[in-house]
Amino acid sequence: MSTKETLTGAEALIRALEMEKVEVMFGLPGGCILPAYDPLLKSSIRHVLVRHEQGAGHMAQGYAHVTGRPGVAMVTSGPAATNMVTPLCDAFMDSIPMVAITGQVPTTAIGTDAFQECDTVGITRSVTKHNELIMHPDDIPMAVRQAFHIATTGRPGPVLLDVPKDVLQNTMTWYWPTDDEVIESLPGYRPTTKGHSRMIREAAKMILSAQRPVLYLGGGILKARAAAAVRELAETTQIPVVTTLMARGAFPDDHPLALGMPGMHGTATAITAMQKSDLLIALGARFDDRVTGKVAAFAPDAKVVHVDIDPAEQGKVRRPDVPIVGDCRLVVEEINKAIAELSAAGSGQIDITPWRSKVSGWKETFPLTYDPHEPGAALKPQYCLEKLRDLAPEGTIVCAGVGQHQMWTSQFWRFTEPYTWVNSGGLGTMGFAVPAAIGAKAGQPDRTVWAVDGDGCFQMTAQELVTATTEGIHVKIAVLNNTYLGMVRQWQEMFYGERYSEVDLKNCPDFVKWAEAMGCVGIRVESPEEVEPAIEKANSINDRSVVIEFRVEEFEKVFPMVPAGTSNDEVVLHPSQEPRRDLLK
Amino acid sequence: MRAINPNNPHGDSHTHHILSVLVQNRPGVLARVASLFARRGYNIFSLAVAPTEEPDYSRITIVVDISATPLEQIVKQLFKLIDVVRITELDPRRSxxxxxxxxxxxxxxxxxxxxxxxxxxxxxxxxxxxxxxxxxxxxxxxxxxxxxxxxxxxxxxxxxxxxxxxxxxxxxxxxxxxxxxxxxx
The missing domain is CATH 3.30.70.1150 (ACT-like. Chain A, domain 2)
Structure with a gap:
């Protein structure tokens, strides 16, 4: 900079965010962050005013999920910061790039139990990739650059900047650090992106010589934007593919090699293919307990190639035979090259046709299924989802809360492109759907965004539809109302002898009136004939948010199911498929 | 920290490891390291921390009593802390x-x-x-x-x-x- 410009810390903060190309941020002002809201008035950044700080965090996550750019949330100190803890932890578990800015009491008041003071960096230390208390306005530009660098590189994650009020009010001389200066300032942060070439060659050899290989895709594929490279790998080798809850959309569900989701509520085929496999090629996946079931009994005959940018994931749960630390896209591209070279040199792939036909046999015999609606009985949630899916406009993004509706959505939606699925996988945050959908729509305004929610989840964060209405960010919400905390009810039915404890939500509000009170269109659906017209109506409304309440069967359960802590071999199938479970052998 | 067992004051020699952790000398760095151990369920047997020859860096010497597998995991998790620059496991026979x-x-x-x-x-x-x-x-x-x-x-x-x-x-x-x-x- 030729001329030295004096700015307040607040002005420097907002300018730094603009320099980082932030287009939209989600937040709610309050005492300590107030100075930062003044320069925002003349900033190019759009600020979305939420109704609860947790909403701001989940919106930032939804935005990051669908755009790949870091989501930004800004709130004040104390209770606002503690309300941000859940989204931060959610983003940390699911590796979502996010930058949260919290106000803090003035530096002179820190440690005095001042009004709205809390130890934000202390509280959020274990739920962020990094956090920083900025003690001087001069440090703001570098701290912001570091935050965005750390949030978006390596294994992405949330970074929190805690900024005391006087740091925002005092002045500094503006400067903007160069890339080199940022990297130099972080001597302890050098993510490995390029895989080890010997390991890559070793992986290629194992892939070509495996008899029963499975490609096990995790959310890292999406973070690394590796879907195209992975598809090439799958198609060249004709290896079947499972996509975890976090990877739905990374590989098209309508592809002949797609086996769907593995894990607790995965397809019988995906679960069994992994169990019987002799080589798991884990790409950006972390062997989560919901995928492995009982670890000691998981895929007992499989060797493991594990590609992950986070070295701590290698061997955390399952010791890999070939660990490769690196960016999934770069590594898979190298594996593809190595396979091509080996094939050209005459050491081609062994015949896996028997394996493939076995797997397709399972796929035909054990499709996802549910008992169809009986006349006079309540609607089936799966039916509603099939209709939502079939009527969804091209490119629709679907979000979910956490519970039965989330599992049904993951099961019955047909994902054909990446970045169209937004959900809370690792933390399992009920109430995620509505704010995440608003964030997703803010990031992809030209796409239809549907949130599938449960009645329990909806009651946690529905107030953000007020945000949607006032900000003109129009989303569509399908509430599958079974008047229960459905997943908990299912566990109590199956594992607690049908002793239902505190899961009854029958005293729920009138969702239609509630939607209308928040400026949305509210529709109630109770019979199968009403399903299609209601969805078509919702899809045709683009100037308001829409809430459809589907009154669905109370006792419907999610199948298949691997009971927690048991082996994937013990998967409980849909009752209609249990008689033929021997065919899974 | 754990109380010393007088019969085995430094733990089983098979599980006694010394980690020398070079960190950027920034506020809260010790809290980050300590809370990581607590968060992942590992015990610190002893810990000493002070600035090094370069004032921008501190060295934390941590003695942990764990077997090799969790040690590898804790080292990797420690290494993910942004302020941690280098981790060296010191073999007691060669230090x-x-x-x-x-x-x-x-x-x-x-x-x-x-x-x-x-x-x-x-x-x-x-x-x-x-x-x-x-x-x-x-x-x-x-x-x-x-x-x-x-x-x-x-x-x-x-x-x-x-x-x-x-x-x-x-x-x-x-x-x-x-x-x-x-x-x-």
Missing amino acids: VERELMVVTVRADGSQRGQVVELANIFEARVLAVGAEAMTVSLDGNPEKLDDFEELLRAYGIVESQRTGRIALPKLDREARKGAAKGKAS
């Missing part, structure tokens, strides 16, 4: 270790001579003498401190404090085992 102990031991007139004699043998220093007790200090290899402490126990230890060990690689041969290079995400 020099030092620890300081200050101990107040019961020593009335009749016993004082014996305690002083013991202190002389160990090259400990007498720091203070009272009518009923005396305070001595000893620095050296942690095992030497263990031996001294054990012998003093017969007289009655009123209070004792150890610093936790610090260590550096030996100069005469390759001392670093599993030094992690580059940086994790």
